[in-house]
Amino acid sequence: MFKDKISLNLQGGRGGDGIISWRKEKYIPKGGPAGGDGGKGGDIILEVDTNLISFEKFKKKVIKAENGEHGKTKKQTGKNGKNLILKVPLGTVIKDLKTKKNLFDLTKKNEKYLLCKGGIGGRGNAYFKSSTNRAPYKFTRGIEGEKKEVELELKLIADIGLVGFPNAGKSTLFSSLTNSKTKIGDYPFTTLIPNIAYIKNSLFKISIADIPGIIKDAHKNKGLGLSFLRHIERTSILLFIIDISSIDKKNPLKDIKILKEEIKKYSPKILKKPFLVILNKSDKKEFKDNIKIFKNSYFDINNLFEISALKKIGLKKLILTITNMMHFN
Ligand SMILES: Nc1nc2c(ncn2[C@@H]2O[C@H](COP(=O)(O)OP(=O)(O)OP(=O)(O)O)[C@@H](O)[C@H]2O)c(=O)[nH]1
Ligand SMILES: [Mg+2]
Structure with a gap:
């Protein structure tokens, strides 16, 4: 089936949570906070591929980028979620279905558009350590990735x-x-x-x-x-x-x-x-x-x-x- 118009529900990856953890080392009886931050969620990016002339390759309507990993012990930050690159034909017009506005028009070879940002990661308790609070029991959660309902419409660009x-x-x-x-x-x-x-x-x-x-x-x-x-x-x-x-x-x-x-x-x-x-x-x-x-x-x-x-x-x-x-x- 030739598809030159599709609608998609997209979401960037969620940021990983920060965690609470404590230093556990020999000879240090009162280890300080060591909970790492969560990684960032992956972005969803549209990129022009001039070999395509339709949206046939899109099989799923709901697409989500990878989540960021939660923070880790020893102040280690979780891995960022992978960015998801969706290849679209030259001449793809992106419309936001909620606002009914055109968001962008991909008219150049290899052009990219960041459509849904991944959420940022939360903070681990190591981040909250201060001179007044040396052992914080505090962490924050990762943020949800940006969500969009869009229509992609192809208007070929030719001489x-x-x-x-x-x-x-x-x-x-x-x-x-x-x-x-x-x-x-x-x-x-x-x-x-x-x-x-x-x-x-x-x-x-x-x-x-x-x-x-x-x-x-x-x-x-x-x-x-x-x-x-x-x-x-x-x-x-x-x-x-x-x-x-x-x-x-x-x-x-x-x-x-x-x-x-x-x-x-x-x-x-x-x-x-x-x-x-x-x-x-x-x-x-x-x-x-x-x-x-x-x-x-x-x-x-x-x-x-x-x-x-x-x-x-x-x-x-x-x-x-x-x-x-x-x-x-
Ligand atoms: N004799 C002759 N026949 C032609 C010429 N150009 C096309 N044809 C014939 O006309 C018929 C239709 O050609 P197509 O190129 O498929 O026509 P089209 O305008 O693309 O048609 P649609 O895709 O159906 O809109 C075919 O049998 C062709 O071989 C020509 O210059 N001379
Ligand atoms: Mg023809």
């Missing part, structure tokens, strides 16, 4: 986001551009979960997010709905992928209008991003007319590209334009 109807060829373009393997199929909704890969060369590394297809009324939960659009909320550039064989001759801009309307219903802000329109499957000669028809009604010929994701035609020019846009944005 480019691919949007289009099912079957438009998004995943084919994704794998042609990045040389990565992904599921491609001659049927709608082949892609069920978002994916990220990179266009790499010696000069640059551009990340691309492939998401499931969108259909009319996706905002009413048709198809796979719109919740996947959160994975393109943080991309810098959008590519609208249109299959030339499905262009309506009487209304050539119909597909692009529907896509934009659906996105607008999810979040109008997404539409403010720079975008390119990609006419895909240009190798299908019998539909060449549709490209002309589309071009005649489209206003901005400069952000329009004709490609074949399958035959890898027109991709160099597309990559060049994308890199230029990234430079100037």
